[in-house]
Structures are given as structure tokens and as C-alpha cells.
Amino acid sequence: MSTFPSRSVAVRLGRALLTAALLASVSAGAAMAQSYDKDATIRIGSLYEPQNLDNTAGAGQGINEAFNGNVYEALFQLTDTGSVEPVLAADYKVSDDGLTYTFTLRDGVTFHSGEPLTAADVKYSIERVTAETSKSSRKKSLSTITGIETPDDKTVVITLSSRSISLPYNLSYVWIVNDAATDITGTEDGTGPYKLAEWRRGSALSLSRFDGYWGDAPTNGEVLFQYFTDATALNNALLTNAVDIITSVQSPDSLAQFAGNPAFTVTEGASTTKELLAYNDRVAPFDNVKVRKALARAVDKAKLLNSIWGDYGTLIGSFVPPTDPWYVDLTGVDAYDVESAKALLAEAGYPDGFEFTLDTPDYDPHPIVAQFLQSEYSKIGVKVNINVITANEWYTKIYQAHDFQATLQEHVNHRDIVFYGNPDFYWGYNNPDVVKLIADSEAAATVDDQTAKLKEANTIIAEDAASNWLYLYPQIVVSAANVTGYPVNGLNAQFFAYDIEKAN
Amino acid sequence: MSAIELTEDTGRSRPSLTLWVGVVLVGLHVFIALLTVVWTPYDPLGMTGGRLEAPSWAHWAGTDRLGRDFFTQIMLGSQIALVVGAGAVAIGGAIGVSLGILAAFASRWLDDALAATLDILIAFPTLLIAMLVVAASDEASLFTAILAIGLALSAIVARLTRILAKRVLLLDYITAARTSGTSWPGIVVTHVLPNIWPTLAVNFALQFGLAAIAEASLSYLGLGAPPPNASWGHLLQEAQGTVYTAPIGAFAPGLALVILVVGINLLADGLRDFADPTRSARR
Numbered sequence: 001m002s003t004f005p006s007r008s009v010a011v012r013l014g015r016a017l018l019t020a021a022l023l024a025s026v027s028a029g030a031a032m033a034q035s036y037d038k039d040a041t042i043r044i045g046s047l048y049e050p051q052n053l054d055n056t057a058g059a060g061q062g063i064n065e066a067f068n069g070n071v072y073e074a075l076f077q078l079t080d081t082g083s084v085e086p087v088l089a090a091d092y093k094v095s096d097d098g099l100t101y102t103f104t105l106r107d108g109v110t111f112h113s114g115e116p117l118t119a120a121d122v123k124y125s126i127e128r129v130t131a132e133t134s135k136s137s138r139k140k141s142l143s144t145i146t147g148i149e150t151p152d153d154k155t156v157v158i159t160l161s162s163r164s165i166s167l168p169y170n171l172s173y174v175w176i177v178n179d180a181a182t183d184i185t186g187t188e189d190g191t192g193p194y195k196l197a198e199w200r201r202g203s204a205l206s207l208s209r210f211d212g213y214w215g216d217a218p219t220n221g222e223v224l225f226q227y228f229t230d231a232t233a234l235n236n237a238l239l240t241n242a243v244d245i246i247t248s249v250q251s252p253d254s255l256a257q258f259a260g261n262p263a264f265t266v267t268e269g270a271s272t273t274k275e276l277l278a279y280n281d282r283v284a285p286f287d288n289v290k291v292r293k294a295l296a297r298a299v300d301k302a303k304l305l306n307s308i309w310g311d312y313g314t315l316i317g318s319f320v321p322p323t324d325p326w327y328v329d330l331t332g333v334d335a336y337d338v339e340s341a342k343a344l345l346a347e348a349g350y351p352d353g354f355e356f357t358l359d360t361p362d363y364d365p366h367p368i369v370a371q372f373l374q375s376e377y378s379k380i381g382v383k384v385n386i387n388v389i390t391a392n393e394w395y396t397k398i399y400q401a402h403d404f405q406a407t408l409q410e411h412v413n414h415r416d417i418v419f420y421g422n423p424d425f426y427w428g429y430n431n432p433d434v435v436k437l438i439a440d441s442e443a444a445a446t447v448d449d450q451t452a453k454l455k456e457a458n459t460i461i462a463e464d465a466a467s468n469w470l471y472l473y474p475q476i477v478v479s480a481a482n483v484t485g486y487p488v489n490g491l492n493a494q495f496f497a498y499d500i501e502k503a504n
Numbered sequence: 505m506s507a508i509e510l511t512e513d514t515g516r517s518r519p520s521l522t523l524w525v526g527v528v529l530v531g532l533h534v535f536i537a538l539l540t541v542v543w544t545p546y547d548p549l550g551m552t553g554g555r556l557e558a559p560s561w562a563h564w565a566g567t568d569r570l571g572r573d574f575f576t577q578i579m580l581g582s583q584i585a586l587v588v589g590a591g592a593v594a595i596g597g598a599i600g601v602s603l604g605i606l607a608a609f610a611s612r613w614l615d616d617a618l619a620a621t622l623d624i625l626i627a628f629p630t631l632l633i634a635m636l637v638v639a640a641s642d643e644a645s646l647f648t649a650i651l652a653i654g655l656a657l658s659a660i661v662a663r664l665t666r667i668l669a670k671r672v673l674l675l676d677y678i679t680a681a682r683t684s685g686t687s688w689p690g691i692v693v694t695h696v697l698p699n700i701w702p703t704l705a706v707n708f709a710l711q712f713g714l715a716a717i718a719e720a721s722l723s724y725l726g727l728g729a730p731p732p733n734a735s736w737g738h739l740l741q742e743a744q745g746t747v748y749t750a751p752i753g754a755f756a757p758g759l760a761l762v763i764l765v766v767g768i769n770l771l772a773d774g775l776r777d778f779a780d781p782t783r784s785a786r787r
Contacts, residue, residue, distance in 0.1 A: 230744075231745055232744055232745060250745075253748060253750075254748070256749055303571075307571065308569070310555065360731075362726050367731050367742075368731075368742065370731065371549070372551070372570050374549065374732065375550070375570070387643065388644070
């Protein structure tokens with residue numbers, strides 16, 4: 001283990017202190033950091049059980065929550081505050097033309113299997129994500145990589161076909177996996193502070209402290225993710241001390257049980273989870289901008305947000321949440337206006353409206369959102385047929401086969417406006433200007449230039465009403481008052497457990 | 505059931521009271537169901553109130569998360585429960601009586617095979633069979649729910665029909681009819697059905713209640729008609745997340761279901777006392 005404090009350790013400490021200060025201000029009397037149990041088991045209650053353990057095999061957001069930063073690390077990490085920090089990359093250099101990145105790997109890093117981290121592992125890990133068979137949603141963002149060289153065990157040279165200013169950011173999605181590991185859908189071999197102890201499918205996933213970890217040891221001994229299919233059961237588990245933390249509360253009604261009770265701490269952070277009505281922009285009538293704008297104007301989103309979240313949550317005018325650098329307040333574009341929605345439909349050639357099928361995932365809040373939309377759209381003569389599907393059906397029918405008219409989905413990722421620059425994405429939005437702006441923003445020489453281009457793209461997708469962005473979820477974490485040090489923003493649904501302290 | 509014991513303890517005056525209470529409770533639901541065909545207090549999809557309003561004069565049972573009138577939805581739930589109950593009993597009755605009669609008339613080998621199959625089917629909970637049928641069909645709808653529950657009930661009806669029919673077939677006048685050359689369809693129509701019909705009718709009434717509960721369970725699990733449907737099971741499921749802040753959402757549909765099922769059971773008990781020849785013979 002290195003004897004000097006590394007940068008990321010310093011960052012982590014700073015973050016821990018910040019979080020502790022925040023929490024202390026929320027609940028006076030929360031246990032202070034000195035008297036915590038170093039071998040405590042932190043029991044985390046979640047609704048997002050991963051489908052498998054491989055983030056390139058369609059495992060769902062649950063795997064990011066359990067494994068990002070805990071079991072697997074990447075060259076870089078997206079921290080809970082939204083910055084990108086080097087982790088397994090000790091240092092990196094960019095050539096003047098921006099096409100060659102040279103990464104130097106951190107010394108003394110070993111995988112859970114005991115093998116040392118080498119440049120070959122990094123090459124293998126990146127190729128897993130960019131492979132033909134990979135189902136990673138970030139595959140496209142790494143497509144500029146043309147070559148990965150490993151001149152020695154500690155150096156990785158990545159060459160690009162064009163500039164990619166967010167390469168470090170995109171690499172934060174790439175788990176560094178031991179190249180000896182072949183199938184990791186049921187097991188793991190990462191470098192993180194925890195190793196997988198046991199996965200009981202349908203119930204729990206337990207992680208135990210990895211003693212060979214290169215950085216600071218976690219402030220707890222074991223982490224147990226317990227999976228629930230029902231939010232009420234999850235809340236009861238916290239009330240009865242069967243779990244210590246709920247990673248994200250899914251309904252404002254359950255908060256009444258915790259708010260104002262000194263035994264619990266309620267924290268509202270900034271989420272990146274967007275609820276959206278995604279049309280299949282390839283098919284009529286959704287290929288018509290006027291129809292999409294009409295559908296955007298016909299929904300009273302403030303009322304919808306209040307129905308689902310009470311006083312929590314935020315309205316958004318496009319796909320970009322306020323925590324992304326290219327956020328612009330676009331809530332005024334296609335604001336709620338039923339009369340102009342009717343007029344637009346008539347202009348588009350649908351004076352009597354039309355009928356469409358809304359594929360609705362069978363879990364909250366989608367069915368109730370679907371009913372709200374059905375009611376709103378009936379006022380402009382558009383008939384919505386609700387077809388309830390499972391999460392698996394959504395993945396095969398909509399994400400893979402693009403066989404749908406419109407669907408509801410929550411998108412959890414940070415900085416995911418790039419999906420609108422990909423005409424092959426499930427919603428099939430194809431505006432050459434946006435494709436170009438998003439591609440050019442990647443090739444930008446400076447972050448300012450990148451931000452300016454993405455702001456422009458953001459404004460265009462809003463004007464095009466590419467999808468119907470209904471609202472931004474609040475990120476609400478509730479814990480027992482003796483547990484502190486957890487991330488509050490849940491960016492990318494990550495939930496770093498290594499700084500969590502449980503008072504005796 | 506306690507109602508049965510009561511009637512046996514106290515003689516003839518109670519059954520009519522049982523029947524009357526049953527008729528009133530079921531009649532209430534039938535009235536509401538018919539009423540909703542032509543009129544409801546609010547548009548069932550109209551978001552006329554605020555989020556989870558408490559009961560008031562404007563909204564007798566409060567509103568749901570979307571601000572829709574909850575009482576309207578419970579009224580519509582009556583319609584769904586009665587339609588599913590009637591549909592499932594019709595399907596279950598038609599299939600069950602046919603199979604039961606067939607088994608009663610069949611050769612010993614076929615009869616034994618049918619009886620064993622029915623026993624196995626009955627060993628599965630009604631709801632489980634219904635879930636299998638719904639899962640096998642492409643998408644869940646009110647019709648698949650009716651079909652599924654009907655098929656599940658048919659095994660129970662078939663077993664009862666078989667036993668009743670076999671008992672009738674042993675009677676002397678059947679032997680007389682057979683020897684005089686009456687065909688077996690003739691025997692079924694003129695002798696068997698009229699004899700077993702009263703008992704079957706009572707059983708159908710009980711199955712009706714079971715079907716209503718099964719439909720609520722399927723909808724609760726998301727295997728009933730797609731939203732927006734006002735099935736009580738679906739309403740219960742939606743109210744589950746808000747049970748602490750708006751308990752009426754879970755209470756009201758449950759109460760409606762209890763009233764219907766208790767009413768049907770009382771009705772069936774009352775009917776039995778009038779209609780069942782074996783019981784009147786005992787008195």
C-alpha cells in the first residue's frame with residue numbers, strides 16, 4: 001500500500017466530511033464519526049436487484065448501485081458530487097491533436113483473485129464494453145477508440161479516430177476486470193474495496209471487505225444489499241430495523257413515517273433520474289414534430305409531478321437535469337397549453353386526434369403515469385391504449401427490437417443527452433444537426449466549447465420535442481440515525497458504501 | 505360457515521332472514537353495477553380533485569393519487585366483479601356440468617381417469633390455475649381473467665356434478681327408463697338434470713363469490729384487465745403505497761368485496777334451504 005496520501009483518498013476524506021456535516025445539520029444528534037464500529041455490517045435496502053452481475057450484459061441499474069466503486073473500479077470515477085476523479089489511472093497525458101491518451105496505472109493494485117492489475121487487464125476491460133455482443137448503454141460513446149496499445153505493464157495508450165473530450169468521463173463506466181475472468185454474469189474479479197461474498201438471487205447480495213485493497217480500507221466490514229420488490233415492504237424493513245438505509249425512496253407517502261422521527265435521517269439530493277414518455281420517432285405519427293409538440297403541450301406536468309411526488313421532485317424542459325454542465329432551463333418550451341396542442345394536431349393533419357399504444361412497464365410509477373397521460377390526451381382527442389409489460393419485455397421488445405409506438409421509462413444516467421445523437425437508439429430520434437453537434441462536442445478542444453455545443457443540442461431537442469420529458473425524480477435517501485457517510489445524490493444510481501459508518 | 509349452524513339450531517324462521525340479507529347485499533351491488541352503466545357521480549378518468557383528498561361531501565371516499573373520485577371507481581368495481589363472477593360461473597358451469605355428466609355415464613376406465621384428473625386439478629389453488637391461463641395468453645384483459653377463472657372453477661363443478669349424477673343414476677326409475685329404451689341424452693335431460701339442478705345452483709352461487717375474489721386477486725397481481733380498470737383488486741394494489749397517508753383507499757375496495765362475497769354466501773345458504781331436496785327430505 002502506498003505510504004503517501006493519494007489524491008483520491010483526499011477527495012474521499014473531503015467528501016466524507018462534507019457528507020457528515022450535511023447529515024449532522026439535517027439531524028442534530030446524529031452520531032459523530034469517532035465512535036463507529038469498524039466491522040459493522042451495513043444493510044442496504046433496495047428495489048433494484050440486478051438481473052445478473054455483468055454491466056455489459058443488460059444487468060440493469062442495480063448492478064451500478066451495488067458494484068460501481070464498491071467491487072469494481074474504473075480508470076476514473078464519477079463522484080457523488082458529479083466530478084470525474086482518477087482512480088486506477090495514476091496519471092494521464094493527452095497528445096496535442098487530442099487523439100492519443102497515455103494512461104499510467106496506479107501501483108500496487110491487485111484483483112480480488114490476487115492477480116496484479118496490468119495494462120492487459122485494462123485493454124481487455126475496455127474491449128468488453130466495445131465488443132459486438134456488449135449490451136452496455138455506453139458502448140457508442142467509446143466508439144471513437146481505434147486502438148489500445150500496452151507498451152508495458154503500467155502503461156495504456158488509447159488512440160482515437162477523432163477527439164473525445166469526455167473520454168475520461170466515459171471510462172468511468174468501464175469496470176476494470178481481470179482478463180483471466182471470462183464470464184462475470186454470476187461472479188466477479190475487480191479491484192474495489194469489497195469483494196463479492198454471496199449472491200442469493202431474488203433476495204440479497206453481500207460484499208465483504210477486501211483486505212488486499214490498495215487504498216484506504218472501508219469504514220465498515222460488510223455490506224449487504226437486500227432486495228425488495230415492493231416499496232412498502234422496504235419501508236417496513238427500515239422501520240423494524242431490518243435494514244439500515246433505503247437507497248432511494250419511491251413514494252412521498254412513505255416519508256411521512258420517517259420525517260420528524262429522530263430515529264431516522266431523511267436526505268434529499270439531486271437525482272439524474274428522468275421520467276419520460278419516449279415516442280418511437282421513426283413511425284407515424286410520432287415522426288411529425290408538430291404531433292410531438294402537441295403531445296408535450298397537452299400534459300399538465302406540474303400536476304403530474306404533484307400526483308406522483310407530492311412536494312418533491314423537479315420539472316424539466318428537456319432530457320438534461322440541472323446537475324449536467326449543459327443544463328438550460330427549457331421548461332418554457334411547449335409549456336402546458338391544451339388549446340395550442342389541439343391547433344398543432346390539426347395543422348399536423350390530425351384534427352380528430354389519433355390512437356396509439358403505450359407500452360407501460362408494470363412497476364410504479366409507470367402505470368399511474370400512463371393513466372394520467374391517457375386522461376390528458378383524451379382532452380385533445382388522442383386515445384391511449386395502455387399495454388402493461390414487464391421489465392424484461394421492455395428490454396427485448398423496445399430497447400432491442402424497437403417494436404413499439406410509445407413507452408414510459410425512467411432514465412437514470414448522468415450526462416446521457418448523447419443518446420439523442422444516436423439515431424439507432426431505441427427512440428430513433430434523428431436530427432442531423434443534433435447528431436453533428438453532439439459529435440462535434442466530443443471533438444471539442446475545450447470543455448467550454450463542449451458545453452456550448454451541448455447547450456445548443458439540448459435546446460434543439462427541446463424545440464423538436466424529441467421525447468416528452470415529464471419530470472425529474474427527487475433522490476431521497478432515508479437511513480437509521482446511527483448510520484452516516486453515504487452518498488446522497490445517487491448519480492448514475494451509484495451507491496458507494498466504503499465511507500458509511502455505523503455508530504455503536 | 506356459522507350461518508349453516510344457525511339455521512340448523514333454530515329451525516325454519518332463520519333461513520328466510522339469511523336469504524333476505526343476502527338478497528339485499530347482492531341486490532345493492534347489482535343495482536350499483538346497473539347504475540354505473542348509465543350514470544356515475546364523476547367521470548371515472550376525470551381528475552376532478554386534489555391528490556389523495558380525504559372523504560368529503562364532494563368525494564364520498566376521497567380521491568386517488570391522480571385526483572380521481574374514488575367512490576366512482578368503487579362503483580365501477582361492482583360492475584367488473586359481477587361481470588367476471590357471472591362470466592366465470594357460466595364458463596365453469598358449462599364445462600363442469602358437461603364433464604361431470606360425461607364421467608358419470610362413461611365406462612369405468614374413463615370415469616376413473618376423469619375423476620383422478622379432476623382431483624389433481626382441484627388440488628391446485630383456483631388462483632394458481634387462473635394465473636397459468638393468463639400467463640399463457642398474450643396479454644392480460646378482462647376476458648382472459650373470466651376465461652381463466654371459469655376454467656379453474658370448472659374442475660370443482662365437474663366433480664360435484666359427477667357425484668350427484670352418479671347418485672341419481674343408481675335410482676330405480678333410471679333403471680326403468682333405461683330398460684324402456686330411453687337414450688342417454690334423454691335420461692340426462694328428463695331425469696338427471698332436474699334432480700341435481702337445485703344443488704348445482706347453490707354451488708354456482710358459492711362459485712360466484714369465489715370468482716369475484718379470484719378476479720380481485722388477479723387484478724391485484726396485475727394479471728387482470730389493464731389500467732385504467734376499476735377492479736377492486738387493482739384499486740387495492742394502487743392504494744398499497746399510500747396506505748399510511750390515505751387508508752380509505754385500501755379500506756373501501758376491501759369492504760365492497762366483503763359485502764359482495766358475504767351477500768352471495770348468505771344468498772347461497774338461504775337458497776340451499778329452499779332448493780336442496782336432500783336437506784328438505786331430512787327435515
